[in-house]
Amino acid sequence: MSTRPTLWPYLLIAPAVAGGVFLLLYPLLKAALMSFQHFRMGEPIRGGAEFVGLDNYRELLAKEEFWQVLNRTAVWTAINVVLIVVLGTAVGLMLVRLGRRMRLLLMSALALAWATPVIAATTVFQWLFQSELGVVNWLLGTRGFTWFADPVAMFAVLVVLVVWQSVPFVALTLYAGLTTIPAELYESARIDGGTGWQVFSRITFPILRPLFALITSLEIIWVVKCFPQIWVLSQGGPDGATTTLPVYAFKVARVLHRYDLGSAAAMVTVLLLAVALVANLRRMLRQEGAR
Amino acid sequence: MRRKTMRRWALNAAAIVAFAVTIFPVYWMVVTAFKPAKEIQAETPTFIPANPTLRHFATAMSAEGFWRFWANSLLVTAGAVVLALVVALLAAFAVARLRWRGRGAFVVVVFAAQMAPWEALLVPMFVIARDTELLDSLAMLTGVYFMITLPFTIVTLRGFLEAIPADLEEAALVDGCTRAAAFRRVVFPLLAPGLMATSLFGFITAWNEFAFVNVLIIKDQANRTLPVWLSSFRDVFGTDWGATMAAATLFALPALALFLFLQRRVGVGMTSGAVKG
Amino acid sequence: MKHRLLALAAVFALAGCGSAAEKGPSSAAPAKLTVWIMDGSATKELLAGFEKEYEAAHAGVDLDIQIQAWDGIGERVTAALASTDAPDVIEVGNTQVAQYSASGGVLDLTGKVADLQGQDWLPGLAEPGRVDGRQYGIPWYAANRVVVYNKDLWAAAGLDEPPRTREEWIEVTRKLNKGGDQGIYLTGQTWYALAGFVWDEGGDLAVREASGKWRGALDTPQALAGMAFYKELQALGKGPKDADEANPPQHEVFAQGKVAQIIAVPGIAARVLEVEPDMKDKIGYFTIPGKTADKPGAVFTGGSDLIIPAASKHHEEAYQVVKALAGEAFQTRLAQTMQFVPNRTSLAKVLSGDEGTAAMAAGAANGRATPNTPNWAAVEATGVIKQYMTAVLTGGDPLTEARKASQVITETLNSGS
Numbered sequence A: 001m002s003t004r005p006t007l008w009p010y011l012l013i014a015p016a017v018a019g020g021v022f023l024l025l026y027p028l029l030k031a032a033l034m035s036f037q038h039f040r041m042g043e044p045i046r047g048g049a050e051f052v053g054l055d056n057y058r059e060l061l062a063k064e065e066f067w068q069v070l071n072r073t074a075v076w077t078a079i080n081v082v083l084i085v086v087l088g089t090a091v092g093l094m095l096v097r098l099g100r101r102m103r104l105l106l107m108s109a110l111a112l113a114w115a116t117p118v119i120a121a122t123t124v125f126q127w128l129f130q131s132e133l134g135v136v137n138w139l140l141g142t143r144g145f146t147w148f149a150d151p152v153a154m155f156a157v158l159v160v161l162v163v164w165q166s167v168p169f170v171a172l173t174l175y176a177g178l179t180t181i182p183a184e185l186y187e188s189a190r191i192d193g194g195t196g197w198q199v200f201s202r203i204t205f206p207i208l209r210p211l212f213a214l215i216t217s218l219e220i221i222w223v224v225k226c227f228p229q230i231w232v233l234s235q236g237g238p239d240g241a242t243t244t245l246p247v248y249a250f251k252v253a254r255v256l257h258r259y260d261l262g263s264a265a266a267m268v269t270v271l272l273l274a275v276a277l278v279a280n281l282r283r284m285l286r287q288e289g290a291r
Numbered sequence B: 001m002r003r004k005t006m007r008r009w010a011l012n013a014a015a016i017v018a019f020a021v022t023i024f025p026v027y028w029m030v031v032t033a034f035k036p037a038k039e040i041q042a043e044t045p046t047f048i049p050a051n052p053t054l055r056h057f058a059t060a061m062s063a064e065g066f067w068r069f070w071a072n073s074l075l076v077t078a079g080a081v082v083l084a085l086v087v088a089l090l091a092a093f094a095v096a097r098l099r100w101r102g103r104g105a106f107v108v109v110v111f112a113a114q115m116a117p118w119e120a121l122l123v124p125m126f127v128i129a130r131d132t133e134l135l136d137s138l139a140m141l142t143g144v145y146f147m148i149t150l151p152f153t154i155v156t157l158r159g160f161l162e163a164i165p166a167d168l169e170e171a172a173l174v175d176g177c178t179r180a181a182a183f184r185r186v187v188f189p190l191l192a193p194g195l196m197a198t199s200l201f202g203f204i205t206a207w208n209e210f211a212f213v214n215v216l217i218i219k220d221q222a223n224r225t226l227p228v229w230l231s232s233f234r235d236v237f238g239t240d241w242g243a244t245m246a247a248a249t250l251f252a253l254p255a256l257a258l259f260l261f262l263q264r265r266v267g268v269g270m271t272s273g274a275v276k277g
Numbered sequence C: 001m002k003h004r005l006l007a008l009a010a011v012f013a014l015a016g017c018g019s020a021a022e023k024g025p026s027s028a029a030p031a032k033l034t035v036w037i038m039d040g041s042a043t044k045e046l047l048a049g050f051e052k053e054y055e056a057a058h059a060g061v062d063l064d065i066q067i068q069a070w071d072g073i074g075e076r077v078t079a080a081l082a083s084t085d086a087p088d089v090i091e092v093g094n095t096q097v098a099q100y101s102a103s104g105g106v107l108d109l110t111g112k113v114a115d116l117q118g119q120d121w122l123p124g125l126a127e128p129g130r131v132d133g134r135q136y137g138i139p140w141y142a143a144n145r146v147v148v149y150n151k152d153l154w155a156a157a158g159l160d161e162p163p164r165t166r167e168e169w170i171e172v173t174r175k176l177n178k179g180g181d182q183g184i185y186l187t188g189q190t191w192y193a194l195a196g197f198v199w200d201e202g203g204d205l206a207v208r209e210a211s212g213k214w215r216g217a218l219d220t221p222q223a224l225a226g227m228a229f230y231k232e233l234q235a236l237g238k239g240p241k242d243a244d245e246a247n248p249p250q251h252e253v254f255a256q257g258k259v260a261q262i263i264a265v266p267g268i269a270a271r272v273l274e275v276e277p278d279m280k281d282k283i284g285y286f287t288i289p290g291k292t293a294d295k296p297g298a299v300f301t302g303g304s305d306l307i308i309p310a311a312s313k314h315h316e317e318a319y320q321v322v323k324a325l326a327g328e329a330f331q332t333r334l335a336q337t338m339q340f341v342p343n344r345t346s347l348a349k350v351l352s353g354d355e356g357t358a359a360m361a362a363g364a365a366n367g368r369a370t371p372n373t374p375n376w377a378a379v380e381a382t383g384v385i386k387q388y389m390t391a392v393l394t395g396g397d398p399l400t401e402a403r404k405a406s407q408v409i410t411e412t413l414n415s416g417s
Helices: A008-034 A042-046 A055-062 A064-097 A100-115 A118-128 A135-140 A151-178 A183-191 A196-225 A228-233 A245-255 A259-276 A278-290 B002-034 B055-062 B066-097 B103-115 B118-131 B138-163 B166-174 B179-208 B211-216 B226-236 B241-275 C002-017 C044-057 C073-082 C097-102 C151-156 C166-176 C191-200 C221-234 C250-255 C268-275 C315-326 C328-338 C345-351 C355-364 C376-382 C384-393 C398-414
Strands: C031-038 C061-068 C089-093 C138-143 C146-150 C206-208 C214-216 C261-264 C283-286 C302-307
Touching: A008 A259, A008 B066, A008 B103, A008 B118, A008 B138, A042 B118, A042 C073, A055 A259, A064 A100, A064 A151, A064 A196, A064 A245, A064 B002, A100 A151, A100 B002, A100 B179, A100 B241, A118 A151, A118 A228, A118 B002, A118 B226, A118 B241, A151 A196, A151 A228, A151 B002, A183 A196, A196 A245, A196 A259, A196 A278, A196 B103, A228 A245, A245 A259, A245 B118, A245 C073, A245 C376, A259 A278, A259 B103, A259 B118, A278 B103, B002 B055, B002 B241, B055 B066, B055 B241, B066 B103, B066 B138, B066 B179, B066 B226, B103 B138, B118 B138, B118 B211, B118 C073, B138 B179, B138 B211, B166 B179, B179 B226, B179 B241, B211 B226, B211 C073, B226 B241, C031 C315, C044 C061, C044 C315, C044 C328, C073 C089, C073 C097, C089 C097, C089 C315, C097 C302, C097 C376, C138 C315, C138 C328, C146 C151, C146 C355, C151 C283, C166 C221, C191 C221, C191 C384, C206 C398, C214 C398, C221 C384, C221 C398, C250 C261, C250 C268, C283 C355, C302 C315, C315 C328, C328 C345, C345 C355, C376 C384, C376 C398, C384 C398
Parallel strands: C031 C061, C031 C089
Antiparallel strands: C089 C302, C138 C302, C146 C261, C146 C283, C206 C214
């Protein structure tokens, strides 16, 4: 349909590519380079850095703590993503069925939760779960319970925070998707005597499968990379119980000034994410090719 | 019939629970900000302040540099969002409407770019800024935020664009419009809600960012932004919860206001951009 | 479309090269000196007064004094040292000065020690500022904690004499801890108070072994005894076990009038009065009691040093500012306004006559510093000691927890820089 197909597309993506090269690829390569160097507090100050080959990676992989962190990151991601997608879907389905006024009310609440900046939200959660004056302890009748001192409780608080912040995106996106499904499809399914679950698994889910795939991969990326929430609330504690990979990389880099080891940890994170999502990326590439 | 009423009832009850859980943290933030210190420290919390006060807001707003940081944040965030929208729109158009070699690879790379480990790029970014004499400049920050938001913006805008039937454009072309004119007159109006919705995501992301400010804005303290101020605010006031919640409220306000404003205009279209995977 | 693309390219270029032209060489023009002072080190009036006088006395110098927040200060100072146009004078905590000095980004001021009358600097400030015999950090001020108490509550409990030993202290505190009143408000993560108790027992936070390696020492019997005392004392009030004294700010809690004692620097009185002016004349101070009456409890000497980044463009002018800030005139004013200990022992006399600073000075005689290694700052930043304290206070086994924490400290201290 286009008469001069050769150059236009490339001109159109040029600004995006240029931005990506200068502001993402170049610093990323620098970070990768750093992971093969002796790069600590002195190097950025004095300039120059010595190559040490794979030493940083060797040191990282030899650390018992690293493997614990890796495990924890997997558990953290699984719990959060499952909760987010399940609850988000439930709320999305609920939205479609609600009356107009109730729906608007719930949607506004979701919007508010979603739009609350992370820094504000983490501050609020510190206050909600404060041990002596926090309203959560008052509600549960557990006054004085120290949420932030108990490894399991701290982990739970962070899960609640991340799920609370992420469900709105999933719910609103799915709701938008659900409204595109023609009502007749449901009607016929109902007439055939399908239960709610059957309708969902036979009609809703298959139609929205690409949407679910997209949401799930986005949530995996976001949850794995989730950093400010954890850092502000627990700094990875207590006792390392909430140290996930990005928190670990940051701790190593900024606290111990081991920028080299931190970079190595970050590179490993990206690699693992890419591997975890390779199926999805492949599917995307295939889909694009098929068009 | 009774069964149906019961169902309706259960559904509404569930919705109310979901509403309460979702809104409570935000509500508690605002309510605490209006409570006098005595009420905040009270053994039994009050859910509606008995003696609302604006004192905490006054404390927060009169803190040094508040307005300056506010303006900086707005400038950097708006700059990054607008830039990302324009650049993303061009790329999204190329992906959604044109056929070219390398398109699939481009889409995958854009998606993968969301995995970028930004925390690990702090030091490289610092070195780059230093070597190009861009330390302490808001332009550098704008550039970084632009890049952080760009990939998602492209993915989302592309979804919105594909939701608009290409036939509409072609009809305009047949009517003798140029490609650019067809885009401007036909596609753009339909895309406006999508653009607004997408801009909100960028806004929230950039508005929040604080790690880069700490390493890119060093000597010229006046160029700091609001999130950094909020974290230092907690430092300055210890944890004066009233003032902190007032500060958090003030910090959340622009994003919330923008959202409510957009939701009115855009309604359901809010997130439908992502619908097309 | 083409002109739009051009416009875009222009916008893009703008984002790329912004304000590069704004910065020019400024050595010939009146020197603008940037000075970083930490939040809480001096009041705004004090700094404004200094700025005004200094500028009047030094034509051609424009001082820009910036208050820095503690949050994220480590990376900001690191970034500043690595930049090409750094602030000219930076105040750094005495537990952190060593790592910056070791990084190579700080100006060596060894030749200026005599000019600054460094012969009687407080050792707790001068030693961390010295690396391999070279003096990088210039002592600025010190402060140590005392017990701040509520005179009304003491009178109500029929007490008048401050305790002289730990035993008496516990006894007194127990008497005060009744009804709605807290005997002492001690948060679970007040780690420098713990450090004092550990030192009293003859232990330390970390020790350097003969091999030159550091080892975390929280699991020694002495350190465990210190922790046991902390736990006993902490239980005589409602201080949160999982927070430090800033969560919530203890001066606010104390200002409510239901807390008999807190452990704090005497300067906290000013902040208490800000919240509750009625507390005036009700605030008393005593030195933290030791194990026996003849020796006060060991205290952590907190304080600050001043450094000049090597990347500052005005070394000589910056030195003059340091000299003024560390000199007798300003030191006197700082000590009196903030209730701090001046940087030289011979200036300590300016503190006489004030109840709070007298208590502090008595304690300072047994002042100690954190382990003197550039990596100590990293131990603080990991929060490992705080987490250890919370774990023990919430029922963890002291020895197990102490071993875990010591292990982390050992690793952190021995990781090269």
